[in-house]
Amino acid sequence: MTDKPTVTVLGTGIxxxxxxxxxxxxxxxxxxxxxxxxxxxxxxxxGARIAGTPAAAVEGADVVLTMLYDGNTVLDVMREAAPALRxxxxxxxxxxxxxxxxxxxxxxxxxxxxxxYDAPVLGTKQPAEAGQLTVLAAGPREGRETVAPVFxxxxxxxxxxxxxGGAGSASRLKLVANSWVLAxxxxxxxxxxxxxxxxxxxxxxFDLVAGGPLDMGYLRTKIALVLDGKLSPASFAVATxxxxxxxxxQAGEHGGVRLDxxxxxxxxxxxxxxxxxxxxxxxAAYFASFDGKDE
Numbered sequence: 001m002t003d004k005p006t007v008t009v010l011g012t013g014i015x016x017x018x019x020x021x022x023x024x025x026x027x028x029x030x031x032x033x034x035x036x037x038x039x040x041x042x043x044x045x046x047g048a049r050i051a052g053t054p055a056a057a058v059e060g061a062d063v064v065l066t067m068l069y070d071g072n073t074v075l076d077v078m079r080e081a082a083p084a085l086r087x088x089x090x091x092x093x094x095x096x097x098x099x100x101x102x103x104x105x106x107x108x109x110x111x112x113x114x115x116x117y118d119a120p121v122l123g124t125k126q127p128a129e130a131g132q133l134t135v136l137a138a139g140p141r142e143g144r145e146t147v148a149p150v151f152x153x154x155x156x157x158x159x160x161x162x163x164x165g166g167a168g169s170a171s172r173l174k175l176v177a178n179s180w181v182l183a184x185x186x187x188x189x190x191x192x193x194x195x196x197x198x199x200x201x202x203x204x205x206f207d208l209v210a211g212g213p214l215d216m217g218y219l220r221t222k223i224a225l226v227l228d229g230k231l232s233p234a235s236f237a238v239a240t241x242x243x244x245x246x247x248x249x250q251a252g253e254h255g256g257v258r259l260d261x262x263x264x265x266x267x268x269x270x271x272x273x274x275x276x277x278x279x280x281x282x283x284a285a286y287f288a289s290f291d292g293k294d295e
Contacts, residue, residue: 004028005062005146010054010077011095012040014234015121016067018128019094019154021046023065025131026153033057035077054081063090063150064114070243071097071105078108087113090146094119094135098247099168099175099254106166115143118165120174121155125235131155136170138162172251179248179262181218182241182282186265188222189286202227222283231280241282242269 004027009020012034020043023030030048033056034040040050051057058064058081066074074095078085091114093105102118109116117139127133133155139147140163151158161169195202202223209215225231245266252259268288277284 004149005090006031006060007063007065007150008033008051008057008061009048010034010057010064010066010081011068012043013067013069014125014237015094015128016065017043018125019065019067019121019133020048021129022131023150023153024048026149028149028153031057031061054078055084057081058089059084060086061089063092063147065092065094065150067094069095069240071095071101075101075105075108078105082112085112085114088115089113090115090117090143092117092119092137092147092150093165094121096120096174096178096244096247097171099171099251102168102171103166109165115140115146116165117143117147118168118170119147119151120171122174122177123155125233127156128154134159136161136173138167138170139165175244175248175251178244179259182245182248182265182269183261184216184218185222185241185282186261186268186285188219189226189268189283190289191219192223192226192286193289225281225283226286231277231284234279234281236282237279238269238272238282238284239278241285242266242273245269 006029007023008031009016010033012020012032020030020032024047031051032040032043032048033051033054044050054077068074091109106116117137119135119137121133121135123133131154135151135155135158137158138161161173192202195205245262248262249259268285271288272285275287277287
């Protein structure tokens, strides 16, 4: 292997496509695959080679990066890729899979002789496109020199949480971080809905908290997306946010704690999705405050 590894990206949705582009820009040899090939094809213009199957995509790869919908999807795709996986290949598993499936993914890696890294990323579409994600990573020290150029290309920082990817320390930290992000998103929607219901100009609320400890740029950004009607294309989709919220609730149950806000947030996202907002930015959880699709 050279100093610039050959990297296969399995999953080229909002995040995976942005990550693949940054890998190309870093001068790495990139292969890409997506179940819906049309989502991967535009990456050819950036220098990626588009494969028709997971097995064709991983053949000869030094690093396989998975960025798919959930842990079960990751396992299914990696099983499809298994005939072409080489022992010793590094697997950077970046999907938010939750804590219960990390062990299964690590067990599959061990069966195939892969070097497994639990490596979810913190950030949405814009930081992904800018190569400014934070990579939360856990995995053996032997092999980090291979995966480091990949993490450096997609992220501004890599935070190592442990030496055993199968223990899921990175995924645990990701769920904790996402619990705050999703709660803040749901709260932003409710603040806007309540202000409208009470006849309060949202700008009055912003003026009230401006510059103080209750002010938050994230809050302003999410409310602006709703007010300006800029919910598409999504930075982080409602359907994915619901999935992550349910993983957070499950993780809490696993740890013996009740997460009422996370559970309610999952239901808000589910209602918004049922109203037709599944593919819009998660700020569209705002619509869950109303009976119809739009307010």
